[in-house]
Amino acid sequence: MELLTRTLVRVRFSDVDSMGVVWHGQYIRYFEDGREDFGNEHNINYLDFHGRGIVIPIVNIECDYRKPLVYGDSAIVETRFIDTEAAKIRYAYTIYNNRSQEIVATGSTTQVFLNLKHELLLTFPPFFLDWKKKNGLFTGVNK
Amino acid sequence: MELLTRTLVRVRFSDVDSMGVVWHGQYIRYFEDGREDFGNEHNINYLDFHGRGIVIPIVNIECDYRKPLVYGDSAIVETRFIDTEAAKIRYAYTIYNNRSQEIVATGSTTQVFLNLKHELLLTFPPFFLDWKKKNGLFTGVNK
Amino acid sequence: MELLTRTLVRVRFSDVDSMGVVWHGQYIRYFEDGREDFGNEHNINYLDFHGRGIVIPIVNIECDYRKPLVYGDSAIVETRFIDTEAAKIRYAYTIYNNRSQEIVATGSTTQVFLNLKHELLLTFPPFFLDWKKKNGLFTGVNK
Amino acid sequence: MELLTRTLVRVRFSDVDSMGVVWHGQYIRYFEDGREDFGNEHNINYLDFHGRGIVIPIVNIECDYRKPLVYGDSAIVETRFIDTEAAKIRYAYTIYNNRSQEIVATGSTTQVFLNLKHELLLTFPPFFLDWKKKNGLFTGVNK
Numbered sequence: 001m002e003l004l005t006r007t008l009v010r011v012r013f014s015d016v017d018s019m020g021v022v023w024h025g026q027y028i029r030y031f032e033d034g035r036e037d038f039g040n041e042h043n044i045n046y047l048d049f050h051g052r053g054i055v056i057p058i059v060n061i062e063c064d065y066r067k068p069l070v071y072g073d074s075a076i077v078e079t080r081f082i083d084t085e086a087a088k089i090r091y092a093y094t095i096y097n098n099r100s101q102e103i104v105a106t107g108s109t110t111q112v113f114l115n116l117k118h119e120l121l122l123t124f125p126p127f128f129l130d131w132k133k134k135n136g137l138f139t140g141v142n143k
Numbered sequence: 144m145e146l147l148t149r150t151l152v153r154v155r156f157s158d159v160d161s162m163g164v165v166w167h168g169q170y171i172r173y174f175e176d177g178r179e180d181f182g183n184e185h186n187i188n189y190l191d192f193h194g195r196g197i198v199i200p201i202v203n204i205e206c207d208y209r210k211p212l213v214y215g216d217s218a219i220v221e222t223r224f225i226d227t228e229a230a231k232i233r234y235a236y237t238i239y240n241n242r243s244q245e246i247v248a249t250g251s252t253t254q255v256f257l258n259l260k261h262e263l264l265l266t267f268p269p270f271f272l273d274w275k276k277k278n279g280l281f282t283g284v285n286k
Numbered sequence: 287m288e289l290l291t292r293t294l295v296r297v298r299f300s301d302v303d304s305m306g307v308v309w310h311g312q313y314i315r316y317f318e319d320g321r322e323d324f325g326n327e328h329n330i331n332y333l334d335f336h337g338r339g340i341v342i343p344i345v346n347i348e349c350d351y352r353k354p355l356v357y358g359d360s361a362i363v364e365t366r367f368i369d370t371e372a373a374k375i376r377y378a379y380t381i382y383n384n385r386s387q388e389i390v391a392t393g394s395t396t397q398v399f400l401n402l403k404h405e406l407l408l409t410f411p412p413f414f415l416d417w418k419k420k421n422g423l424f425t426g427v428n429k
Numbered sequence: 430m431e432l433l434t435r436t437l438v439r440v441r442f443s444d445v446d447s448m449g450v451v452w453h454g455q456y457i458r459y460f461e462d463g464r465e466d467f468g469n470e471h472n473i474n475y476l477d478f479h480g481r482g483i484v485i486p487i488v489n490i491e492c493d494y495r496k497p498l499v500y501g502d503s504a505i506v507e508t509r510f511i512d513t514e515a516a517k518i519r520y521a522y523t524i525y526n527n528r529s530q531e532i533v534a535t536g537s538t539t540q541v542f543l544n545l546k547h548e549l550l551l552t553f554p555p556f557f558l559d560w561k562k563k564n565g566l567f568t569g570v571n572k
Contacts, residue, residue: 012318013318014168014315014318016160017156017157017160017161018156018214019484023157024486024487025457028454029300033298036299046299046357047357047358055448057494058453058494059493059494059495060492060494061453061490061491061492062490062491063489063490063491064488064489065488065490071161071332156465157458157461162343164343167314167343167344167347171310171311171314172311172441175311175441175443179441189442189500190500190501198305200310200351201310202351202352203350203351204347204348204351205347205348205349206346207346208343208344208345209345211343214476299446300452302446302447303442304442304445304500306447309443
């Protein structure tokens with residue numbers, strides 16, 4: 001089963017740089033928009049972790065830029081949960097120009113689990129494992 | 144006595160909008176740069192309050208824009224403490240183009256004092272009163 | 287007749303500062319969201335000016351902060367066109383917490399008209415005058 | 430010869446997110462600070478390209494986060510030019526906590542050359558080749 005959320009993002013005037021295109025750093029925010037939307041839709045948002053004393057900092061981000069977005073454009077951020085065996089949360093993102101449907105950027109983020117003492121958790125937190133199980137995702141060797 | 148700090152700010156590529164000038168919202172950040180620099184220089188920064196259980200949210204901001212700043216420019220933010228009788232912190236800002244020395248913007252911010260229960264303090268916190276006294280500022284009717 | 291647009295804004299994780307509330311500078315962006323939405327709804331957006339060789343920089347901004355917004359909140363930005371006799375564009379903004387309907391901030395922006403040589407226009411551009419007329423707004427002494 | 434620039438970056442209050450650490454997207458801006466500083470120091474900045482009708486959009490960005498930065502910290506961005514044979518500009522970045530000298534993040538950016546028609550240049554622009562030659566970098570098979 002593939003878990004995927006599609007999020008509409010409108011390009012703000014202030015997203016655009018002096019070259020007339022969306023500044024490359026803004027895509028990190030568009031990824032965040034997608035990731036938050038995914039979390040809300042699939043009941044696994046940032047506050048679900050926070051309420052259990054877990055923080056999920058981003059440890060890696062990557063973005064490939066293919067086409068520019070300009071002022072007036074809107075974009076679709078497709079956020080896809082990447083199932084991993086390691087105690088991590090990985091998302092892959094594909095951003096489309098909402099008019100032309102062309103891919104404008106792709107990327108990924110990786111998050112880890114920390115407890116409130118900021119210690120790295122080496123296994124999935126129980127509630128997250130439940131969430132994975134419920135969604136037919138990897139939960140251990142004998143799934 | 145006038146309390147004033149001058150802060151150098153370099154215009155970032157990402158500060159500039161598609162009109163080729165610094166986006167108006169960035170000046171709020173330049174004010175913050177000035178205010179933080181003032182706080183560090185005059186021993187009254189945000190952490191001095193925080194360590195005493197006081198938060199100092201901004202309740203009003205104003206900015207007048209006179210000239211644009213462009214990429215490659217640097218600016219001087221002049222941050223001036225405005226002495227008030229009310230339990231508030233007010234700063235006035237003048238931003239200069241560092242090359243031409245022309246004024247590019249002026250503005251102000253007003254902050255109030257809240258305790259950790261988010262209750263408004265109607266009088267100056269003691270340590271802030273000490274700070275005002277030490278700097279020859281208003282501390283009460285019989286100063 | 288009152289011209290008004292209501293815009294839904296979702297608080298992003300990255301909008302929130304270390305005090306756990308939306309950073310005050312973000313409201314400038316929320317005003318922009320409201321203003322752009324107004325422009326699109328009422329056919330008077332930034333590109334309508336740009337296509338006629340007119341730029342409309344912001345020359346004044348004000349914001350009063352009353353209540354915090356936190357992560358997970360969404361807000362409604364009410365953008366109201368303020369009719370002026372001077373060759374300016376003024377908007378007043380009221381931001382509501384979308385859950386409690388409490389006012390969280392109010393503010394205003396003022397823009398002027400510049401031609402491509404960056405000269406200030408002292409009278410309304412003809413197409414904007416037409417727009418005002420069509421909307422029953424001030425267009426001169428004998429309206 | 431290694432071309433490298435070290436840039437001091439101060440963490441702004443507004444750089445910090447609600448977890449009390451610098452928001453991961455800000456590091457993209459710190460990379461930009463480093464890259465611009467490099468360009469100014471080594472006479473190869475964005476305006477040098479722009480003046481020759483060349484734009485150099487970022488096509489890939491990567492960042493690994495190792496340690497958090499908090500409010501009050503300052504960081505050193507080390508920007509290193511990565512010599513490539515392909516018609517690209519690559520930088521590698523190492524960000525250090527300026528107090529502890531620990532590495533807080535590493536990353537890279539890749540830029541390509543476009544002419545004013547937004548066509549991809551498949552070979553190095555002549556002035557950039559001159560710059561590479563002057564700095565003892567790769568300029569072709571028979572260097």
